[in-house]
Amino acid sequence: MPETNADDNEPNGGIPSMTGSRRIAWAAMPTKVKASIEELLGSTVVNAVSQPGGFSEGVAARLHLATGQNVFLKAVNSLTAPDVARFHRQEGSITQRLPSDVPVPRLLHIYDDGTWVALLFEYINGSLPAQPWRGDELNQVLTTVTAMALALTPSPISASAAAQPRLGGWSHLAAPTQLTTLTRLSPWAAEHLNDLIRMETAAAETISGDTLLHGDLYPFNILLTAASPYVIDWPHAWVGPRHCDVLTVMSTAVTSGLDPEPFVESNPLTRHLHPYEIDTYLTAHAGFLARLAITAGPAADPHLINMATALGQASLRWLRRRRR
Known part of the structure; x- marks a missing residue:
């Protein structure tokens, strides 16, 4: 933990890096898992770009499909990151039950083979808020x-x-x-x-x-x-x-x-x-x-x-x- 004194120094630069340091790439996922995800999507993935924001281990990437569609993937190996896998399963359960008028990306598919857990969402073309806050x-x-x-x-x-x-x-x-x-x-x-x-x-x-x-x-x-x-x-x-x-x-x-x-x-x-x-x-x-x-x-x-x-x-x- 940084040795900073909360009582003496007033911040004005916003929060630190808004992305975790333990992301993995789509290419590093097992071939069988990637093939199953492409089957769910009904298209092959032609490009994958890691996305900013959040601190979960695993994949957090925009997938560009051969159909021209973009989707957002978050996925993790439950053997190496069991807590994150549990969070993904909980998020899937919550998100699929949210009302359609709430500003949340729509959940498209859930993949769970007992080891790898993946959530596929509609891709939102947006950006994180500027820091310091505007x-x-x-x-x-x-x-x-x-x-x-x-x-x-x-x-x-x-x-x-x-x-x-x-x-x-x-x-x-x-x-x-x-x-x-x-x-x-x-x-x-x-x-x-x-x-x-x-x-x-x-x-x-x-x-x-x-x-x-x-x-x-x-x-x-x-x-x-x-x-x-x-x-x-x-x-x-x-x-x-x-x-x-x-x-x-x-x-x-x-x-x-x-x-x-x-x-x-x-x-x-x-x-x-x-x-x-x-x-x-x-x-x-x-x-x-x-x-x-x-x-x-x-x-x-x-x-x-x-x-x-x-x-x-x-x-x-x-x-x-x-x-x-």
């Missing part, structure tokens, strides 16, 4: 995410079929060695660790709801197009309060030196919230990111750890201002 793009994304939350209330998927929210982690950072690392990440968080643990526990009372939430809504999971932003990568979707995804997006504004409070005050999902609801969510959200950054271990993708560190520090800066 005001117009951030407003456009918040408008889309707000409408998406309303469209996914009540959730079209039961809470039992969705994932558990990736929130919380402060209670795991109290050990002396981890507390030392936390102090480098945020002296304020280390000093107020008992308060953060208490607020994180209280968050359980404020995260009930009936909205299907994306659960990982950062700039690397958003594609901007001329028509509308699209939200991609849904394995972590969970059912909860409809304001959580917009708060997650707002927290990323801090990495660009922007104040999220005007967005809170103007957004219909957040402007009437009790401050405690926002603070407890930010606490649990930052706790997950801090725990990931500190405890992931040396085998973790360094790009993912850099990203978790930057996003966790951003949420902590915002929370610290609010708690003053």
Whole structure:
């Protein structure tokens, strides 16, 4: 984890690299698997180009077919990356049940031979949001995410079929060695660790709801197009309060030196919230990111750890201002 101090330096350059470092090429996949995917598509693949965004291991590529069509493929070997394979299977289950009016790439096919798992989506010709955030793009994304939350209330998927929210982690950072690392990440968080643990526990009372939430809504999971932003990568979707995804997006504004409070005050999902609801969510959200950054271990993708560190520090800066 980088030795940066979240309490002293205000960021303004946006978040780090938005793509993981453990991608593999379409050409490296087994011939039998590629042939099966081409059979599903009804066409041969004439070109494959790796795509930016996201941190999953495996293939993430635009496939150009002999028919002239483009599709997006994400695929992984479950023997070498079992967690990613589990996420792909969960994403397939979630995405194929989303309403057609939600701005999500349409799932075309699922391939799963027990070892290789692949999802094939319609190809969206878009780009990741600029970093640091541009005001117009951030407003456009918040408008889309707000409408998406309303469209996914009540959730079209039961809470039992969705994932558990990736929130919380402060209670795991109290050990002396981890507390030392936390102090480098945020002296304020280390000093107020008992308060953060208490607020994180209280968050359980404020995260009930009936909205299907994306659960990982950062700039690397958003594609901007001329028509509308699209939200991609849904394995972590969970059912909860409809304001959580917009708060997650707002927290990323801090990495660009922007104040999220005007967005809170103007957004219909957040402007009437009790401050405690926002603070407890930010606490649990930052706790997950801090725990990931500190405890992931040396085998973790360094790009993912850099990203978790930057996003966790951003949420902590915002929370610290609010708690003053």
